[in-house]
Amino acid sequence: MxxxxxxxxxxxxxxxxxxxxxxxxxxxxxxxxxxxxxxxxxxxxxxxxxxxxxxxxxxxxxxxxxxxxxxxxxxxxxxxxxxxxxxxxxxxxxxxxxxxxTDVAGVQRALADASVALEGVEVVLIGAGGAARAVVAALRNGGARSLTVANRTPERAEALHEVAEEGDAPPLELRVCPLDVAAGPLRAALERAALVIHSTSLGMRHGPDEAATPLPAECFSPGQAAFDLVYTPERTPFLHAAGAAGARPIGGLGxxxxxxxxxxxxxxxxxxxxxxxxxxxxxxxxxxxxxxxxxxx
CATH class of the missing domain: 3.40.50.10860 (Leucine Dehydrogenase, chain A, domain 1)
Incomplete structure (x- = not known):
C-alpha cells in the first residue's frame, strides 16, 4: 500500500x-x-x-x-x-x-553545519514570532550565554521568557529591546554578539518586503555569524548586508x-x-x- x-x-x-x-x-x-x-x-x-x-x-x-x-x-x-x-x-x-x-533540531544542526558554536556566546535575535520560539529553545539547548531579542513590539518578545527560563534546562539570560538600529540597547547588543539571527519574513522572495533587511551593513562586524531563517532567495538582503560588513552569512536552507x-x-x-x-x-x-x-x- x-x-x-x-x-x-x-x-x-x-x-x-x-x-x-x-x-x-x-x-x-x-x-x-x-x-x-x-x-x-x-x-x-x-x-x-x-x-x-x-x-x-x-x-x-x-x-x-x-x-x-x-x-x-x-x-x-x-x-x-x-x-x-x-x-x-x-x-x-x-x-x-x-x-x-523539529524546528529546534533544524536550527541546531544548521548552525553546527556552519561550524557555529553556541556554548557561552552572546546572540541577537531579530523577531519574536513562532520561528523565534524554536530559535530560543535551540540556543538554550546549545548553552548560549545570553540573548537579546529585538522586535518592533517589545511586549510580544517578552513572551519568549518562558521558553528561555522555564523547565529543567539551565536558563538562558534573555533581554528585550525595540528593533531600532539607532538606539543604544540594540547597538550595544550587536557589538557584543558572536551570532545575529533573523527570524522574520523580511527579504523573502515574493513576500511584501522582499527587498528589505532589518539591519543595514553597518550593524554587523567582521567575523560575526549572521543566520537568516529565510531560505529563498539563498542570499537575502539581510545576508547581503552582513557579507558586505565582513560577517559570515548563513542561509536558511540548512x-x-x-x-x-x-x-x-x-x-x-x-x-x-x-x-x-x-x-x-x-x-x-x-x-x-x-x-x-x-x-x-
Whole structure:
C-alpha cells in the first residue's frame, strides 16, 4: 500500500519540502508520497481527521497552523509543549496523532553545519514570532550565554521568557529591546554578539518586503555569524548586508532541510539521506529562481 505524508499550510504552493522529502522517500525505496495540502484555517480539524487514516504516516505543519496543530493533536512531546507549536505530526498505529517540533533540531544542526558554536556566546535575535520560539529553545539547548531579542513590539518578545527560563534546562539570560538600529540597547547588543539571527519574513522572495533587511551593513562586524531563517532567495538582503560588513552569512536552507530530515526519521524510522535531500532542495530552489527570471523577461 502506498502511504502518504502531508504538508498542511496556507498557502503551500511555494514550499520546496515536497521536492526534497519525495526525493528522500524514493532514494530509500519507501512506498509513499509527500503531498502539499493547501489547508485554509477553518479546515485544519478536518485535515487532522484525514491523517488518522492508516494510509497516512503523518504530516509537516507550516504557517499558519502550528499552534492549532499542537492544540488539536492527541498527544505532544516536551519540545512542542515548550515551544507552544507543532511542525510535525506522527500517526501512530492506533490512529493517535502525536505532535512534536523539529524546528529546534533544524536550527541546531544548521548552525553546527556552519561550524557555529553556541556554548557561552552572546546572540541577537531579530523577531519574536513562532520561528523565534524554536530559535530560543535551540540556543538554550546549545548553552548560549545570553540573548537579546529585538522586535518592533517589545511586549510580544517578552513572551519568549518562558521558553528561555522555564523547565529543567539551565536558563538562558534573555533581554528585550525595540528593533531600532539607532538606539543604544540594540547597538550595544550587536557589538557584543558572536551570532545575529533573523527570524522574520523580511527579504523573502515574493513576500511584501522582499527587498528589505532589518539591519543595514553597518550593524554587523567582521567575523560575526549572521543566520537568516529565510531560505529563498539563498542570499537575502539581510545576508547581503552582513557579507558586505565582513560577517559570515548563513542561509536558511540548512534549517529547512534538517527539520524535514528529523521529521522524515520520525515518520519512517529510517535514517534520512541528507545529501539527497540537500541536492533536491537546491535543485528546486534553482528551478524556481529560473522560472522567476523568465517571468520577468
Amino acid at each position: 502506498t502511504q502518504t505524508i502531508a504538508l498542511l499550510g496556507h498557502p503551500v504552493a511555494h514550499s520546496i519540502s515536497p521536492a526534497f522529502q519525495q526525493a528522500a522517500l524514493d532514494a530509500l525505496g519507501v512506498e509513499a508520497r509527500y503531498e502539499a495540502w493547501d489547508t485554509p484555517p477553518g479546515d485544519v480539524p478536518d485535515a487532522l481527521e484525514r491523517l488518522r487514516d492508516p494510509a497516512l504516516l503523518g504530516a509537516n505543519v507550516t504557517v499558519p497552523h502550528k499552534l492549532e496543530a499542537l492544540r488539536l493533536a492527541d498527544s505532544a512531546d516536551a519540545v512542542a509543549r515548550r515551544i507552544g507549536a507543532a511542525n510535525t505530526l506522527v500517526r501512530r498505529e492506533d490512529g493517535v496523532l502525536h505532535a512534536t517540533n 534549517m529547512l532541510v534538517h527539520q524535514g530530515a528529523e521529521s522524515f526519521r520520525l515518520w519512517t524510522g529510517l535514517e534520512p539521506p541528507l545529501e539527497v535531500m540537500f541536492e533536491a532542495a537546491r535543485a528546486a530552489l534553482a528551478a524556481r529562481q529560473g522560472a522567476a527570471r523568465e517571468s520577468k523577461s
